[in-house]
Amino acid sequence: MKLKFCGATRIVTGSCFYIDTGSFKFLVDCGAFQGDDETEKLNYEPFPFDPAQLDAVFLTHAHFDHSGRIPILVKQGFKGRIIGTQPTRDLVKVVLLDAAKIQQEEYERWQARGKVEGEIKDPSAQGSAFEQRKPLFSEQDVEEMFNLFDIYPYGSSVNINESVEFRMRDAGHILGSSIFEFWIKTLEGREKKIVFSGDLGQPGARIVKDPDLIREADYVVCEATYGNRLHKSKDETTLELLSILKQAQQEGSNVLIPSFAIERTQEILYEINMFVENKILENLEVYLDSPMASKATEIFKQYPTFYDDDARRLLEKGDDPFHFKGLTTIDSADESRRLINKKGVVIIAGSGMCTGGRIVHHIKNNIEKENTHMVFVGYQVNGTLGRKLVDGEKEVRVMGYPLQVRAKIHTLGGFSAHGDQRDLRYWLRGFGHSPEKIFIVHADEEISIGFGSNIKSELGVEVDIPKLNEEFELK
Ligand SMILES: [Zn+2]
Numbered sequence: 001m002k003l004k005f006c007g008a009t010r011i012v013t014g015s016c017f018y019i020d021t022g023s024f025k026f027l028v029d030c031g032a033f034q035g036d037d038e039t040e041k042l043n044y045e046p047f048p049f050d051p052a053q054l055d056a057v058f059l060t061h062a063h064f065d066h067s068g069r070i071p072i073l074v075k076q077g078f079k080g081r082i083i084g085t086q087p088t089r090d091l092v093k094v095v096l097l098d099a100a101k102i103q104q105e106e107y108e109r110w111q112a113r114g115k116v117e118g119e120i121k122d123p124s125a126q127g128s129a130f131e132q133r134k135p136l137f138s139e140q141d142v143e144e145m146f147n148l149f150d151i152y153p154y155g156s157s158v159n160i161n162e163s164v165e166f167r168m169r170d171a172g173h174i175l176g177s178s179i180f181e182f183w184i185k186t187l188e189g190r191e192k193k194i195v196f197s198g199d200l201g202q203p204g205a206r207i208v209k210d211p212d213l214i215r216e217a218d219y220v221v222c223e224a225t226y227g228n229r230l231h232k233s234k235d236e237t238t239l240e241l242l243s244i245l246k247q248a249q250q251e252g253s254n255v256l257i258p259s260f261a262i263e264r265t266q267e268i269l270y271e272i273n274m275f276v277e278n279k280i281l282e283n284l285e286v287y288l289d290s291p292m293a294s295k296a297t298e299i300f301k302q303y304p305t306f307y308d309d310d311a312r313r314l315l316e317k318g319d320d321p322f323h324f325k326g327l328t329t330i331d332s333a334d335e336s337r338r339l340i341n342k343k344g345v346v347i348i349a350g351s352g353m354c355t356g357g358r359i360v361h362h363i364k365n366n367i368e369k370e371n372t373h374m375v376f377v378g379y380q381v382n383g384t385l386g387r388k389l390v391d392g393e394k395e396v397r398v399m400g401y402p403l404q405v406r407a408k409i410h411t412l413g414g415f416s417a418h419g420d421q422r423d424l425r426y427w428l429r430g431f432g433h434s435p436e437k438i439f440i441v442h443a444d445e446e447i448s449i450g451f452g453s454n455i456k457s458e459l460g461v462e463v464d465i466p467k468l469n470e471e472f473e474l475k
Contacts, residue, residue, distance in 0.1 A: 001186050001474045003194070003219070003439075005466035006048055007031060010445040012225055012381055013065040014042060017196065017441075018049050022187040024164050025049070026056040026080075028180055028196045028221075032068025032099075032136070034355075036383030043069065043136055048469045052077030058166065059084040060198030061177035062091035062262060064099060071096060071137035074145045082149045085168060087176025087306055089149050090299045091262055096142040098261075098292045102356060103135035154178070154212075172201030172211035173417050174263035175299070175306050179212060192474060197222040199442070200419045200427055204234050206270045207300070207321070208263070209308045211419070213430035219474060220435050222428060223442035225379055225418045227451025237414025238271055244373050244410055245272075245281060245346065252344040253371035256407075258359045258386060260352035261293035263417050264378045266300050268348060269322045270311070276324040287339055289330040289349040289358050297322050333358075340365050352378045354385035364398045372407035377415040382444065421451065428455055437462040439472075 001021050007014030007029075014033035019026055033042040051073040059082055060066055070082065070092075084092070110133050152158060157167045163185040168178040180196045195217040203210040232240070248255045259265045265288070275281040288294060300322065304315055314321045330336050336358050339347060349359040363385070366372040380387035388396050389409050395402055413420075419427065428438065438461055440452045448465045456463040466472070 001184060001192065002471055003474055004048060004469065004471040005439070005441065006469060007033065007042075008065070008223075008442040009466045009468045009470070010443075010448055011035070011039065012379065012442055012444065013039065015060075015066045015442060016069065017221060019182075019184075019194070021163055021184050024055050024161060025053055026058060026164075027054060028058045029060055029066040029198075030057055030069040030073055031066035032064050034065055034353075034384075035381045039383065047073070047076070052079070054078050055080045056160065057082045058180050058196075059088055059092065060171065060180060060196065061174055062088050062095050063174065063199070064095055066199070067092045067095060068099060069136070071100070071141040071145050074148070075137060075141050078148075080148065082145065083152060083166075084149070085154065085176040085178060086151045087299060087303045088178070089146070089151055090302070091174070091176065091296060093142070093146060094292060094295045094299065095262070096137075096145070097139055100135065100137055100139045100142055104138070106356070107133055107135050169212035169214065170209050171198045172203070172205060172208050173199040174201075175208060175303060177201070177208070179214065181214060181217070192218045194219045194221070194474070197427070199223050199225070199417065200424065201417055202231065202234075202419045202423060205308075205417070206234075206267045207307055207311045209306075211427060213427065215430060215432070216434045217431055218434070218436050219439070220428070220431060220437075221439045221441055222424070223418070224424060224440050224448055224451040225443050226413075226416065226420045227424055227440070227443050227454075228447045229413065229420050230422060231416055231420040232412075232414040234414055237412050240410070240412055240414075241271060241375065242275060242280065244375060245275070245284065248346070248371075248373050249281070249284065249344060251371050253369070253373065254343065254366055255346040255373045255375060256359065256362050256366055257346065257348045257375045257377060258352055258354050259290070259293065259348050259350060260378050260417075261290055261350050262296045264352060264415065265290065265293040265348060266297055266322055267415055268377060269297070269327070272327075272346070273319070273321050273324045276326060277319060284326045285342070285345040286327045287330055287342075287345060287347045288327065289336050289339065289347055289362070291331055292350060293348070294329050294331070336361070353380050353387070354389070360385075360399060364401065364403065367396070367398065367407050368404050370406045374407050374409050376409070376411045379416060379418060421454075424451070425455070425458065428459065431459075433460060435461050437464060439463075440465050
């Protein structure tokens, strides 16, 4: 049985793992690479397998870095099944349709600019700069992909054929996110169990449940995004957010929260809902300026059975955890532009890493003002505008303009959708000494290596940090 690492190797994005059992070929995730130009170029590379020969794609969750290359598979002849939970299916549709639209818009903008500046000499030439900016897929490719989707619940074992059995468990990362357990019979008739962590959430997160612990495996492929970091506690983080909001309200200054449309946004709404409902904050004006986040929030409302007890209790009391007095949802771009004149308000907008979307306009209008507060609540990939701000750069380019960063930058790691080093170690200890090998993925190189050697000495099991397209024979 072969296991090949086709993404998220020594970086955080591009999750894609290929398994060939001899009689069944499948992927776990097929996500897009995100970050600087060099990294994103990888999205245009041919797959190191034949998409038409794949039997299935098991999708751990809806995020773009786990799902963003699935429509390309479909374009290239993939006709197998895509397997995930019901919220994953609904959310990934929103994510991918939005991505298709944005790519097309950016492409058209770039073409127009390229023509003016004479950048494009021969647009049809293979490998030209033009080729490398083509949209990866269209809205129609995304629609086609949904004919292949099969939904399964958490916790039930499914025999997909005579050699492969799988079970999804709750990964506690975003709504519907899964850990995958596979029991695979090799051609020699031996059974091996492989577990893919997907992205693991923080225990105690506000809406989703805690990640399930898995007790046994021969091989584990584990994420390590925050393998070097300890988050502040949830309560401390909540208080920090409250004090920022209070201070901004007193000063009459704006708070910008770049937020991932799925989970981060709903968690922030959930926190602010608590402040408002409990009258800790009054007359707060909050604008949710992300049509994608609004759509995702509607999906969240449809699946209360996936919530943890606290969130369900709120619902039962009749409090919609994602809505409160003072919250306005912004739809049109015109309405979004009108927010320019607002003072003393909170604006939640995408994209979460400030690589595009409406947040970029708000940054342009607010970043040079000393009393602006920018609050980062999620992971910022290397090379993104968000990462530069978090790293404290004093001058950044926004929409082509060099801007001085005078705003106060806050990073609230406690809102992360990923567990920290302690959480990851706790989860891996659940396997005891059973794994023959643990593969560390989905983390920057230094973090992968550091976390890997921690785990090796703590659990006394073999650890590997795969390289891109490295293949392992699992005996
Ligand atoms: Zn994720």
